[in-house]
Amino acid sequence: xxxVMYTFDEVRNRIAQGKKLLLAGDESLLRKLPPGDWVAxxxxxxxxxxxxxxxxxxxxxxxxxxxALDVEIKAYDEETIPKVNADAPGNGFSVIIIPAKCNTHxxxxxNAPSYEGFAQNPLIGWVSGVHLDDLDKITPKVFNGxxxxxxxxxxxxxxxxxxRDKVADIGIINIFEQGEGDDISxxxxxxxxxxxxxxxxxxxxxxxxxxxxxxxxxxxxADYYGAMINTSFQEGEEPEEEVRFYAPVFxxxxxxxxxxxxxxxxxxxxxxxxxxxxxxxxSCNCILNYLYVxxxxxxxxxxxxxxxxIAYQLLNQTLVYLRIIDLPYER
Amino acid sequence: xxxPPANDPLWTEIVxxxxxxxxxxxxxxxxxxxxxRTWAKNPSPVILRExxxxxxxxxxxxxxxxxxxxxxxxxFG
Numbered sequence: 001x002x003x004v005m006y007t008f009d010e011v012r013n014r015i016a017q018g019k020k021l022l023l024a025g026d027e028s029l030l031r032k033l034p035p036g037d038w039v040a041x042x043x044x045x046x047x048x049x050x051x052x053x054x055x056x057x058x059x060x061x062x063x064x065x066x067x068a069l070d071v072e073i074k075a076y077d078e079e080t081i082p083k084v085n086a087d088a089p090g091n092g093f094s095v096i097i098i099p100a101k102c103n104t105h106x107x108x109x110x111n112a113p114s115y116e117g118f119a120q121n122p123l124i125g126w127v128s129g130v131h132l133d134d135l136d137k138i139t140p141k142v143f144n145g146x147x148x149x150x151x152x153x154x155x156x157x158x159x160x161x162x163x164r165d166k167v168a169d170i171g172i173i174n175i176f177e178q179g180e181g182d183d184i185s186x187x188x189x190x191x192x193x194x195x196x197x198x199x200x201x202x203x204x205x206x207x208x209x210x211x212x213x214x215x216x217x218x219x220x221x222a223d224y225y226g227a228m229i230n231t232s233f234q235e236g237e238e239p240e241e242e243v244r245f246y247a248p249v250f251x252x253x254x255x256x257x258x259x260x261x262x263x264x265x266x267x268x269x270x271x272x273x274x275x276x277x278x279x280x281x282x283s284c285n286c287i288l289n290y291l292y293v294x295x296x297x298x299x300x301x302x303x304x305x306x307x308x309x310i311a312y313q314l315l316n317q318t319l320v321y322l323r324i325i326d327l328p329y330e331r
Numbered sequence: 332x333x334x335p336p337a338n339d340p341l342w343t344e345i346v347x348x349x350x351x352x353x354x355x356x357x358x359x360x361x362x363x364x365x366x367x368r369t370w371a372k373n374p375s376p377v378i379l380r381e382x383x384x385x386x387x388x389x390x391x392x393x394x395x396x397x398x399x400x401x402x403x404x405x406x407f408g
Contacts, residue, residue, distance in 0.1 A: 113365040119358040120392060167396055170357055224364030226353055252368040312361045331395050 005058040024304035025059035038145030039156040041097035041128030045305035070161040085117030089161040093168035096125035098155040099140040100307040109314040122168040126284040127308030164330035173319040175267040178256035192242040218258040232316035264293040283321035342383035356398040
């Protein structure tokens, strides 16, 4: 596992050398960086070389490999983000970073599956955040390195073109599975729900959660044709009228509360593809895994800890990663 | 690799869930999650055909990827 955390001066030098960078770190450092081919999101939590790390003094750096043919950095807003897939290169991948709790975050979360070109090209990324002590004091930000502009509303995307004998592949590691409990579905798409269908019967969802004493550290899990997709509970003040989530629930999807995981760190390790650490270009893991699992979970993969992960759409409590695969032929 | 034509009944069976496959490619699973939901909310023949066509088009555009080739073999032999 190589070095991933760098000082401000080291990052500044890399930018001056023309390196193409994906960055994560504290706003106070990112604001001072010079213009260049980089995008960034704020966060002080990382899966670093030595394990889980919280620091405001260093920046997590992903440097694109030299074989990346072309890079286009674009900023989007709530109106233009539906074009993110249409703007993707014919062969490559796109990295998106969105500030938590902005309108673009919510709009992307709800609408990404209906965007033109959804899932057609690799789209990976994360939702930027802040130190948990700074919640409601400082807003999460993303940075367009070309302009050095900091955005608290919108998204920055780096579209990367790859040579035709290489392809980007996105994977996820989700330690949660559907439990054996009730089938849960929702009346409408949204980040909150007052009512839900429990085994086909409509009832007040907050009352159901309370009655069943559902552990809110465990997400709701939907089975997308074998991919387990989480929706995490957002803790609020009791009693709640509505149950809130960190990603939207979607109507027409059958959820179950997740099974408890006895050894989450061991499960992360068991689910990591062997030798993956050396082949992953970028990865990120959910802050809820950082908080609930303790170490951030993984043993080989490093990356920023995030307020939401993106693998084609918004995910929760999941590790997402991107690898570059060599093809024995050209696409 | 040849991708079966849009009128192959397996495409609609995948969308409805009648045919299940242990797909390797994550994007297929994510896309099917959305297509399955779209059809479930409006289970008409027109919507089913649109979803099946979108799925088939996805396979056609990505048929040169190793994992998609593996998934095509799993589906169609």
